[in-house]
Amino acid sequence: MANMAQAIRMALHFGEENLDVTDIFGQDVGAPLGGVFTATQGLKNTWNTPLDERGIVSTAIGLGLAGERCVAEIQFCDYIFNTIDLLKYAGNLNWSCNGNYNLPITLMTPVGAGIRGSVYHSHSFDAWATKIPGWKIVMPSTPLDAYGLMLSAIEDPNPVMFLKPKALLRVKGEELIPGEPDTEKALKAAIDAPLGDRSKWSPNWPKVKDFRIEIGKAKILEEGDDLTIVSYGRPLPLCQKIAKEHEASIEVIDLRSLYPYDWNTLYKSIYKTKRVLFVNEETEVTNFAEHLSYRVVNSDLFYRIDSPPRVLAGKNVPGIGLHPNLEEASVPYENEILKEVNDVLQVVP
Amino acid sequence: MSRLSSNTSKKPAFSASGASSKVKDKKHDPEDFQGLDKTLLLKMFNIMIQSRALEERLIKIYKTGEAFFWIGGPGEEAFGVPLGLLSKIGQGPEFDYFHLHYRATPTVLALGVDPIHAIRLIMNKKADVCTGGRNFSNHYCFPEKNITPISSPIEIQYGLSLGTARAQKRANTKASGKNKNSKYQNSISIVTGGDAGTAEGDFASCLVWATRPGDELPILITVQNNTWGISTSYSEQHGEDKISDRGLAFKMKCLNINGNDPVESYVKLKESMDYIRKEQKPVLLEASVSRLYGHSSASGANQQEGLACPIKDFKARLIKAGLITESESVEIKKSYEDEFYKMFKQVQKEEGPSADSIWENTFVNSENADWRSF
Numbered sequence: 021m022a023n024m025a026q027a028i029r030m031a032l033h034f035g036e037e038n039l040d041v042t043d044i045f046g047q048d049v050g051a052p053l054g055g056v057f058t059a060t061q062g063l064k065n066t067w068n069t070p071l072d073e074r075g076i077v078s079t080a081i082g083l084g085l086a087g088e089r090c091v092a093e094i095q096f097c098d099y100i101f102n103t104i105d106l107l108k109y110a111g112n113l114n115w116s117c118n119g120n121y122n123l124p125i126t127l128m129t130p131v132g133a134g135i136r137g138s139v140y141h142s143h144s145f146d147a148w149a150t151k152i153p154g155w156k157i158v159m160p161s162t163p164l165d166a167y168g169l170m171l172s173a174i175e176d177p178n179p180v181m182f183l184k185p186k187a188l189l190r191v192k193g194e195e196l197i198p199g200e201p202d203t204e205k206a207l208k209a210a211i212d213a214p215l216g217d218r219s220k221w222s223p224n225w226p227k228v229k230d231f232r233i234e235i236g237k238a239k240i241l242e243e244g245d246d247l248t249i250v251s252y253g254r255p256l257p258l259c260q261k262i263a264k265e266h267e268a269s270i271e272v273i274d275l276r277s278l279y280p281y282d283w284n285t286l287y288k289s290i291y292k293t294k295r296v297l298f299v300n301e302e303t304e305v306t307n308f309a310e311h312l313s314y315r316v317v318n319s320d321l322f323y324r325i326d327s328p329p330r331v332l333a334g335k336n337v338p339g340i341g342l343h344p345n346l347e348e349a350s351v352p353y354e355n356e357i358l359k360e361v362n363d364v365l366q367v368v369p
Numbered sequence: 370m371s372r373l374s375s376n377t378s379k380k381p382a383f384s385a386s387g388a389s390s391k392v393k394d395k396k397h398d399p400e401d402f403q404g405l406d407k408t409l410l411l412k413m414f415n416i417m418i419q420s421r422a423l424e425e426r427l428i429k430i431y432k433t434g435e436a437f438f439w440i441g442g443p444g445e446e447a448f449g450v451p452l453g454l455l456s457k458i459g460q461g462p463e464f465d466y467f468h469l470h471y472r473a474t475p476t477v478l479a480l481g482v483d484p485i486h487a488i489r490l491i492m493n494k495k496a497d498v499c500t501g502g503r504n505f506s507n508h509y510c511f512p513e514k515n516i517t518p519i520s521s522p523i524e525i526q527y528g529l530s531l532g533t534a535r536a537q538k539r540a541n542t543k544a545s546g547k548n549k550n551s552k553y554q555n556s557i558s559i560v561t562g563g564d565a566g567t568a569e570g571d572f573a574s575c576l577v578w579a580t581r582p583g584d585e586l587p588i589l590i591t592v593q594n595n596t597w598g599i600s601t602s603y604s605e606q607h608g609e610d611k612i613s614d615r616g617l618a619f620k621m622k623c624l625n626i627n628g629n630d631p632v633e634s635y636v637k638l639k640e641s642m643d644y645i646r647k648e649q650k651p652v653l654l655e656a657s658v659s660r661l662y663g664h665s666s667a668s669g670a671n672q673q674e675g676l677a678c679p680i681k682d683f684k685a686r687l688i689k690a691g692l693i694t695e696s697e698s699v700e701i702k703k704s705y706e707d708e709f710y711k712m713f714k715q716v717q718k719e720e721g722p723s724a725d726s727i728w729e730n731t732f733v734n735s736e737n738a739d740w741r742s743f
Contacts, residue, residue: 042539070581074528075574082532082558085517086462109525117510117518118501119730153738154731177733236743285743315740 021193022200022207027163028059028128028184029211030197030228031170032091036065037172038230043083045069046076046093052218056095057189061213062223063111073099077106077127081113084123089174094129096137097145097183104148110179111154126173126180131159132254132301133340133351134187141186141323142340142347144302146253149181150279150311157278161256163193165276168233176235183278185253199228238282240289244271247365248289250312250357251299252276258354259299266358268365278308283315290316293327297364303353304333327367332360380726385698403636407692414630414687415453417446417680420475422705423484427491427506428662428670430713436491439670442472442659444537445593447679448628449561451635452591453479455642457556460513463538467516467531471507472593476561480514484709487722488716495722501730504723526560527590529580538649541587552691555646557587567612578714579651580619590616590650591643593628595660597691600668616653628656629679689724 022030035041038180044060050068069076074093080092094100100107107127114122135323149157156178160166166184173180192204201207210224240249241260246268249259252275263270271289275281290296296316298309313329316322334340334351341347371374388465401411442449453476456465474487489497491506498520510518517529532646537556566572579586590701592612596603609615616623620648622644634656641652659676663669687693731738 023457026403043535070574070577072574072577074570075578078525078528078571078574079532079578081536082529082534084532086466086533087535088532088536105522106525106528109520111523113518114733115730116500116503116520118497118499118503119733119735120499120510120512120735121518144532156732178736280740280743282738283740311740 021195021204021363022163022164022197023190023192024160024184025057025059025165025189026168026207026211027193027197029063030060030200030226031167032060032063033225034171034228034230035091035174036063036087039091039171041065041091041174042088043067043090045079045090047071048097051092052213053170054213055093056351057184057186058212059184059189060093062211062221071247073103074106077103077110080125080127081106081110081123084110084125084179085121087124089124091126091128091174094127095140096143097129097131098140098143099240101105101143107152107155111152113154114178115154122177123179126170126182128182128184130184130186132185132187133347134185134254134329136342136344137186138339138342138349139339144300144334145301146183146227146278146300147306147308148301149183150308153329154179156280158235158276159185159252159254159278160233160276161188161274161275162195164195164197164231165233165239165274167197168231169235169276171230172232172235174334176258180235183187187254188257191257197228198231201202201226206343208348208369226301233276236280236282237275238276239274240271240284240285242270242272244293246270246293246295247361248286248293248296249299249361250275250286250296250309252278253300255299255357256282258299258352258357262354262358262361268361270361271364281312286312287319290321290323294324295364295367297330297332299332299352299357299360303336304331305336307331307333326369327364330360330364372636401686401690402632403634405632409635410632410692413450413635414680414683414693416450416454417475417631417683417700418698419705420450420478420483421447422702423478423487423709424474426706426709426713427487428666430488430491431506431666431670435717436506437493438666439491439506440471440665441662441693442474443473443515444595444659444676444679446475447683448593448634448658449473449475449655451631451638452476452480452559452561455635456480456559458473458514459580460515462536463544464534464558466530466537466558467505467514468530468533468558469509469519470523470526470562470566471505471519471521473509473519473561474656477509477516480516482509482514482516483509483714485716486511488709488712489719491726492716493721494716496719501726508662517701523563523566525577526677527562527566528571530558530560530588530590531575531586534579534588538587538607541649543645557589557642557645559591560588561591561593563598564594564596564603564607564612565601567592567615576616576619576621576653580621582645585650587645587649589645590651590653592653592655592726593658594655595658597660597664599664607733611655613653613655621650622652623654624652625655626657629659629677629682631679631683655715681700
């Protein structure tokens with residue numbers, strides 16, 4: 021099974037061959053490295069850029085103005101902050117020119133903790149991203165979803181931000197991507213660049229097929245009756261593990277699309293379980309889950325739930341410290357998620 | 370009225386083409402105008418006056434309380450008009466792309482945009498085709514002419530030109546390999562901005578990215594240096610004598626011109642644009658211009674004394690050469706003033722955008738963007 025980096029790579033290959041992707045670019049995105057997480061290795065339309073995030077985003081917008089489809093990368097979301105006004109411009113472009121121009125561009129960036137990345141390789145960006153109207157925001161947590169969401173992002177006529185949970189980029193999937201070789205060894209031999217000299221290497225792309233995950237659709241990973249957990253990115257597998265092992269019946273929803281989001285699936289689940297816990301690793305103050313929680317208590321769910329909606333997120337501190345004690349105290353890990361689950365389940369209405 | 374009808378359809382009493390019958394050719398000394406013919410000279414003069422008259426109408430619209438804000442380009446006519454006239458006009462990568470700043474009315478008119486759109490824009494009307502009543506005056510957008518949306522941040526256009534130029538270079542290269550006479554050949558991106566905006570990193574990004582070895586981009590990078598950023602003078606903030614010198618470090622063609630002289634502007638712009646089209650490499654061109662009505666309505670929008678006026682100076686040269694008379698010049702101006710007053714009265718009766726239109730175009734085809742409706 022492909023890992024998420026390989027899945028993204030195959031999606032971009034499909035995009036080059038079938039969806040008119042003209043440019044895949046960013047710092048170290050082209051040969052020889054093919055991205056710091058190898059998500060762009062071996063692709064024909066990749067190129068390396070200067071170390072200039074504003075130039076990367078500007079070029080993507082310009083290509084979009086010319087009607088071209090591109091996928092640009094900011095190497096880590098920690099370095100995206102100096103492009104905020106450009107992201108704002110890209111988001112408001114179609115609106116501010118009354119529909120004269122649209123931007124069919126995809127911007128991808130690794131997010132979150134989990135690789136001992138310290139202060140500048142561990143940030144999250146989901147709350148920031150959802151504060152920029154005009155962008156669609158997606159965040160896969162499995163290789164297959166990464167493949168399907170990337171194809172949808174590429175084809176969408178709007179700017180789409182594709183957040184890559186860096187802790188999950190090397191995690192193998194449990195489902196085959198359509199057209200993926202049957203064995204991990206065969207896939208690796210076909211598309212992974214060798215160590216050392218790569219000047220004569222080229223990938224032998226498998227005949228991957230079209231497969232889309234609709235933007236705006238969540239996925240129920242575990243069904244349950246006692247509690248709904250809504251998560252995405254790195255904490256999601258931890259939530260799923262807890263749900264599988266817990267004596268209570270816990271429903272786990274992978275949000276996948278942060279904007280637009282799948283309120284219908286959330287509503288039905290919370291209506292059923294009467295309790296909800298939102299889990300992500302962005303800092304907790306003005307966290308995106310606070311909006312979802314707000315919506316719960318401002319709907320008729322307010323009169324049905326047995327427990328206040330709860331948000332478990334990263335601590336509101338300036339960074340993620342390098343030492344494991346610091347990182348694990350800053351963003352949700354299994355023990356803290358389990359504690360929150362138990363707390364929510366124990367609330368007596 | 371056609372959305373993008375040519376300005377020639379609004380022919381004033383004395384037009385460029387009509388001038389030839391009223392002047393004696395023997396008085397025209399081509400050397401005074403670097404070889405430019407009289408038809409072109411009078412056409413430039415005509416559009417310069419048109420642009421000034423339009424801007425002055427926009428200022429009056431603001432000052433009579435019919436608009437919330439004015440910002441524009443009186444004083445940049447001698448640079449902006451030749452720039453528009455020298456461009457390949459159309460939609461898509463085979464034509465020139467424009468990444469303009471908000472003092473670009475002279476260029477926009479020279480590209481053939483109907484002036485009524487400027488009036489609808491400043492008056493925030495529903496029929497404003499540039500923004501639908503959403504943005505300030507002079508924030509033009511005309512996709513039919515590759516005029517990309519003008520934004521209030523005064524630096525980001527430098528970066529955006531990198532993307533359109535990359536698309537053009539790809540199209541140009543592809544076309545030149547197939548057909549030397551292809552319409553896809555030799556289009557360029559044109560970016561304009563003020564001197565103050567060059568302090569932003571995007572200007573540096575433009576220089577770096579446009580000159581990547583082996584991957585140079587066909588961009589005309591221009592700076593209209595009026596020596597002011599709102600109330601802050603250039604001399605207080607910039608140690609470099611010429612902004613155009615910054616391009617020298619990138620081994621790019623750089624030049625500094627008198628942007629108040631339409632003849633020099635035309636000749637130097639043509640040289641530069643011909644070079645870019647042929648070589649597919651950038652040029653950095655700095656033009657000295659006058660800011661004749663201050664920064665914007667925020668600083669009063671009053672005429673500034675003691676500054677060179679490109680129209681006044683050009684008119685004197687044309688009169689001296691016998692290409693036009695004072696009374697003919699006055700007639701041109703009055704004709705445009707009357708026309709724009711009528712447009713104003715027409716637009717005044719038009720409706721504004723509806724409140725419920727705020728969600729429109731958040732996403733393409735007005736896909737639902739209101740979370741309450743997901």
